[in-house]
Amino acid sequence: MKKMTLGAILALGLFSGTALAQSAWTGGDDLPTSPLACDGTPAAAVSVPYDGGAPTNPPDRNGKKITVVDVPKLIGIGYFNATTKGILDAAAELGNVDAKTDGPTKANIDEQITFLDNYITSGVDGILFAANDPVAIAPVLKKALEKGINVVGYDANSTPDARQWFVNQAQFNGIAKALVDQMATEVGGEGGVAIVTSTFTTPNQARWIAEMAAYAAACHPKLKWLETVEAQEDNNLSFNQATTLINKYGDELKGIWGMTSVATPASAEAVTQAKACGKIAVVGLATPNAMKPYVGADCVKSVVLWNPVDLGYAAMHVLRQVADGTLKPGATSVKAGKLGELQVINGSEILLGAPYVFNKDNINDFDF
Amino acid sequence: MSAASPAIGRSNLHRFLSGYGQEIVVLLSIVALFIVVGAVNPRFLSDNNINSIFAGNAYIAIAAIGMSMIIMAGHIDVSVGALIGVIATIAGTLAVAGYPVWIAWTVPILFAIMVNAGVGALVAYTRIPSIVVTLGMLSILKGGLITATAGEWISGMPVEFMIAQMRPFGIPSAVWFMVGLTIVAALFMRYTDFGRAIYAVGGNMEAARAAGINPERTVVGVFALHGFFAGVAGILFATQLQVIQSTVPPNLELTVITASVIGGVSILGGTGTVIGSTLAAILFACIGSALIFLNVSAYWLRAVLGLMILATVLADMARRRRAR
Numbered sequence: 001m002k003k004m005t006l007g008a009i010l011a012l013g014l015f016s017g018t019a020l021a022q023s024a025w026t027g028g029d030d031l032p033t034s035p036l037a038c039d040g041t042p043a044a045a046v047s048v049p050y051d052g053g054a055p056t057n058p059p060d061r062n063g064k065k066i067t068v069v070d071v072p073k074l075i076g077i078g079y080f081n082a083t084t085k086g087i088l089d090a091a092a093e094l095g096n097v098d099a100k101t102d103g104p105t106k107a108n109i110d111e112q113i114t115f116l117d118n119y120i121t122s123g124v125d126g127i128l129f130a131a132n133d134p135v136a137i138a139p140v141l142k143k144a145l146e147k148g149i150n151v152v153g154y155d156a157n158s159t160p161d162a163r164q165w166f167v168n169q170a171q172f173n174g175i176a177k178a179l180v181d182q183m184a185t186e187v188g189g190e191g192g193v194a195i196v197t198s199t200f201t202t203p204n205q206a207r208w209i210a211e212m213a214a215y216a217a218a219c220h221p222k223l224k225w226l227e228t229v230e231a232q233e234d235n236n237l238s239f240n241q242a243t244t245l246i247n248k249y250g251d252e253l254k255g256i257w258g259m260t261s262v263a264t265p266a267s268a269e270a271v272t273q274a275k276a277c278g279k280i281a282v283v284g285l286a287t288p289n290a291m292k293p294y295v296g297a298d299c300v301k302s303v304v305l306w307n308p309v310d311l312g313y314a315a316m317h318v319l320r321q322v323a324d325g326t327l328k329p330g331a332t333s334v335k336a337g338k339l340g341e342l343q344v345i346n347g348s349e350i351l352l353g354a355p356y357v358f359n360k361d362n363i364n365d366f367d368f
Numbered sequence: 369m370s371a372a373s374p375a376i377g378r379s380n381l382h383r384f385l386s387g388y389g390q391e392i393v394v395l396l397s398i399v400a401l402f403i404v405v406g407a408v409n410p411r412f413l414s415d416n417n418i419n420s421i422f423a424g425n426a427y428i429a430i431a432a433i434g435m436s437m438i439i440m441a442g443h444i445d446v447s448v449g450a451l452i453g454v455i456a457t458i459a460g461t462l463a464v465a466g467y468p469v470w471i472a473w474t475v476p477i478l479f480a481i482m483v484n485a486g487v488g489a490l491v492a493y494t495r496i497p498s499i500v501v502t503l504g505m506l507s508i509l510k511g512g513l514i515t516a517t518a519g520e521w522i523s524g525m526p527v528e529f530m531i532a533q534m535r536p537f538g539i540p541s542a543v544w545f546m547v548g549l550t551i552v553a554a555l556f557m558r559y560t561d562f563g564r565a566i567y568a569v570g571g572n573m574e575a576a577r578a579a580g581i582n583p584e585r586t587v588v589g590v591f592a593l594h595g596f597f598a599g600v601a602g603i604l605f606a607t608q609l610q611v612i613q614s615t616v617p618p619n620l621e622l623t624v625i626t627a628s629v630i631g632g633v634s635i636l637g638g639t640g641t642v643i644g645s646t647l648a649a650i651l652f653a654c655i656g657s658a659l660i661f662l663n664v665s666a667y668w669l670r671a672v673l674g675l676m677i678l679a680t681v682l683a684d685m686a687r688r689r690r691a692r
Contacts (some may be wrong), residue, residue, distance in 0.1 A: 229660055235613040236605060240424040244660045247417035262613060269609045290521050293610040
């Protein structure tokens with residue numbers, strides 16, 4: 001039996017010496033990709049008919065003062081504090097909105113429904129929400145629509161017919177383009193790059209990797225993908241995996257993408273401890289707080305995500321225009337104050353825009 | 369684990385081999401991996417990579433020392449991963465709040481000893497199976513951690529707090545801790561009354577009682593000791609990176625238990641050594657690194673570990689049948 005254990009390990013070592021060369025990047029899914037144009041020209045809008053809901057007999061709110069309640073997934077965390085800030089900024093700018101945020105202290109769908117129910121009863125003109133569950137939240141939102149309340153979602157969607165519009169913070173191809181473009185800029189357009197992801201089957205990460213492979217093939221063909229490693233959502237495992245990549249490839253490795261907010265800081269730590277800051281770039285999806293030590297130390301130049309302040313700001317502008325009756329089903333774009341013209345996608349969604357890149361100059365403005 | 373008799377020659381060697389059989393298998397596996405993978409890609413044997421193999425899983429090895437003692441005493445603890453997460457968070461919070469680093473290091477360890485002594489007392493005196501008590505503890509610690517931190521990460525710890533990043537004499541401090549604690553624990557298990565009492569209680573509780581050992585007190589003691597090792601592991605876990613994740617690392621308790629079992633600790637209690645579990649933790653790090661160097665999917669790590677557990681347990685069963 002002991003010999004068997006030993007034998008199995010030896011056999012593994014021998015068999016695996018002949019690894020297969022793969023064309024697509026490991027860790028991506030097999031779904032069709034839709035890479036954006038290299039210069040960022042928006043893709044021709046595919047016209048999808050409006051699939052959102054409509055309030056029943058809303059009163060004429062055009063230009064009148066409205067009361068709005070924002071019920072995020074939970075309150076008291078940095079991320080939703082930031083969306084609230086955006087909502088209040090927009091309300092102050094508009095001047096005819098009385099907005100406030102209220103909601104559960106835990107991301108709990110039952111409590112969120114209770115909050116929404118209470119505000120519907122107390123009477124508001126508009127509801128903003130980020131759903132804890134897309135299906136479970138639908139009945140209470142439909143109830144709001146039946147009472148003539150305007151309903152707009154952001155961050156986390158409901159089923160489309162339970163709200164009027166949804167502000168979508170980022171699409172897979174947009175995130176992929178930002179990640180690849182940043183990496184290409186930092187490594188000078190060519191060199192070996194590797195990926196640290198959660199698992200090969202995590203849906204969002206797999207989608208992003210597939211879109212990154214498609215975009216890189218079209219726009220940055222000299223970036224040479226070396227390997228994708230899994231690290232689950234484990235800080236120390238991510239660090240070990242990234243360190244092993246650095247040890248394995250030596251000077252061949254010019255950059256590491258972190259695909260989760262666990263993998264990105266751990267990869268940055270691995271590069272820091274390997275004393276390879278400046279030699280190996282780390283670009284990834286992460287929250288600003290987790291990356292501040294590395295951005296502050298100049299080891300990481302850019303962190304890709306969206307700006308939650310802008311997200312709340314856009315949602316408030318959309319709600320005002322829905323209430324005014326100026327944003328109607330079938331619109332192809334909407335003007336959102338300082339953010340300018342935002343594109344309508346997928347029938348009843350509004351795309352926030354290109355992802356936000358956090359860097360040394362702006363990262364300390366965020367706390368989430 | 370009988371003490372070697374003063375016999376000489378073949379029988380002495382045979383006794384040594386049967387006493388440390390599993391440890392030797394694990395050690396040879398590590399050596400074999402170094403040879404095979406080093407031949408395929410010499411960078412595997414670079415100083416940096418060897419350092420990261422030994423340091424990468426040091427905290428798992430240290431937690432596995434305590435886990436081995438628990439299993440040798442005939443119990444199990446499935447809450448150790450959550451406990452390590454809680455310890456890391458307490459340590460990080462204290463360090464960020466400006467307490468001296470020695471307080472940020474020792475207070476969480478004392479906390480871990482107290483929590484586990486409580487668990488041990490529940491197990492010993494109420495006779496609730498340890499898997500049930502520690503499953504409950506797992507939920508309490510995980511839930512408490514998420515509630516207390518609200519999912520926020522801790523960052524901004526002072527540099528002097530980062531003990532796992534220090535490198536006395538060029539070797540990561542985590543490795544020093546792993547080697548030092550393993551040696552101390554091995555001597556403790558072999559040469560102290562308490563160490564031998566752990567084996568006795570795990571082998572046959574009533575026989576141990578008849579021999580004048582207080583099994584309840586031994587169980588409380590071994591859980592408290594396990595708390596100490598989990599505490600040290602938690603501090604190393606907390607100080608490896610500049611951010612502390614508020615979620616418990618997935619499956620950490622399973623990795624720790626697996627290290628103990630593959631290191632030769634019998635799941636039925638009564639036998640095993642802490643050297644084996646440390647070697648097994650190093651072997652995991654070695655396999656994990658080797659898979660990347662050989663371009664093999666990380667999925668294999670889980671499959672290989674599963675195969676190794678089965679092989680080890682079967683070998684243990686076979687040994688017991690032969691001994692009977």
